[in-house]
Amino acid sequence: MKNYNGFKKILLSGLLIFLMLAMISCNKSNEDSSTIVFKNVNVIPMDSEIILEGYNVIIEDGRIVDLGKSGEVKIPKDVRIIQGKDKFLTPGLVDMHVHYWYEDDLTLYLANGVTTIRDMFGNPNNLNIKEQIQEGSLLGPRFYAASPIMDGSPPIWPGSAVPATPEEARKFVIEFKEMGYDFIKVYERLSANVYNSIIQTAKEQDIPVVGHVPELVGIEKVLKSGQKTIEHLDNYYDGEGLYDLTVENNVWNCPTIVVYDRRVYPVEILDGVNYMSPQTIQSYQRSLNPYSPSIGTLKRITRKLHEKGAKILLGTDANNPFVIPGFSIHDELCNLVDAGLTPYEAIKAGTYNAAECLEVLDEAGSIEIGKNADLVLLSANPLDDITNMKAIDGVMIKGNWISKFEIEEMLEAISEKHKKEEK
Known part of the structure; x- marks a missing residue:
């Protein structure tokens, strides 16, 4: 009887080990699955101001292949499940005005829910980075690249x-x-005839013109020219006729209020400053400017453009002093809300509007079947409070899931690297 009991214990122990190994193998297999399901999540689709409560969202091969009420959309077998109960799913944010400098920038963007960037001072290295991201050899947000700045003589920037x-x-x-x-990016010192040639050739080549307002052309003529976007509210003044002209000519504006707002802050209070190199922080210290343009004026112009029906984009001018890649997007969201946009409208500026401006609305900008799986999972509702866009529980880029834990590890690695540089 003792031998039987001993054999029974061995058999049960062996069976338990087998089941544990099987479960581990199953979980590992599910984690490696190309199909991922957000289960019972609250979806903020961004094609309208609604919340789709308790939805299952199925991701496969980097696309949204199905979504619907959790009781109606069945979860396939052998998939990776991300629990979404009491959480909120939004499209990834687009920063429509950045300056890419360092590879770490890419991590900072993703960590803050930015899944697409528009770089605004092109060079061959940035084209190389764009290509690496496209082919999947480098993890980063989708990358759109403006040309080198086209300016008059002498140019403002080398x-x-x-x-x-x-x-x-x-x-x-x-x-x-x-x-x-x-x-094609245009700048402030272009002559009128050269600017006109750029506009005409760009139309023939089917490539958009973006950027500043050349002083010798003037904002009224730029608005009528066909230039697609104006950055920083360049050359705008508070005039009803100007707002009407903007709407009539379908010109997009990317205010980047944060680039002016941040120049008056002490470096130490900046969110994300511990992910900057010591050299970068020193350069920030030299750039403090207590005489920054009136933030109130910029917000008032933004509000009036929006009230008139002009199209607003979310952008930061990141990598200018005090404008930290990724982290600054949340400051700009707050600026847009302070300017008079609702939280939904501010988020829309960096999702649906951005996709429309980039002419990729058929594949991005909202959570719909067939669109790219560039998504942000939040632990709080951003429509209640825009700062909840920082409550990131994970980010998906091209169907690849980056958990909150993985984000924290990636950020910690950057922070530790810069700590060593200080020694």
Whole structure:
């Protein structure tokens, strides 16, 4: 009898070990599954101001393949499940005005729910980064690249293209498109005839023109020219006729209020400053400017443009002093709400509006079947409070899930690297 009991114990122990190994193997298999399901999550689709409560959202091969009420959309077998109860799912944010400098920037964007960026000062290295992200050899947000700045002589920034004649401007536009840039960026010192050549050639080449308002052209003519976006509310003044002209010509504005707001703050209080290099922080200290433009004026112009029906984009001008990649997007969301947009409208500026401006609304900008699986899972409702966009529980980019724990590990690695640089 003792031998039987001993054998029974061994058998039960062996069976328990087998079951545990089987469960581990099953869980590992599910984690590696190409199909991921957000289960019982509250979806904020962003194509309208609603919350779809208790939905299952099925992701496969980087796309949303199905979604619906959890009782109606069945979960397939052998999939990875992300629990969404009491959580909120939004499209990933788009920062429509950044300056890419370092590979760590890509991590900072993803950690803050930014799944697409529009870089606004092109160079060959940025095209290389864009290509690596597209082919999947580098983890980062989707990357759109403006051309090198096109400016007059002398240019404001080194590295700008400086066409002296309309013919040279035409050659630059054609060359930049062939190189793979997504936009042509114009700047403040262009002459009127060179600017007009850029606009005309860009129309022929089917590549959008974005950027500043050349002083020798003026904002009224720029608004009528076909330029797609104006950055920083450049050359805007508080005038009803100007707002009407903006709407009539379907011009997008990317206010980037944060780039002015942040220049008056002490470095130590910046969210995310511990992920910046010591050299970068020192450069910030040298850039403090207590005489920054009136933030109130910028917000008032933003509000009036929005009230008139003009299209607003979410952007930061990241990597300017005090404007930390990723983290600054949340400051700009707050700025837009302070300017008079609702939380929904502010988020829309960085999701649906951005996709419309980039002409990818058929694949991005909202949570719908067939669209890209670039998503942010939040632990609180951002429509109640815009700061809840920071309550990130995980981020999905091209169907790849990055959990909150993994985000924290990635950020910690950057922080530790910079601590070593200080020694």
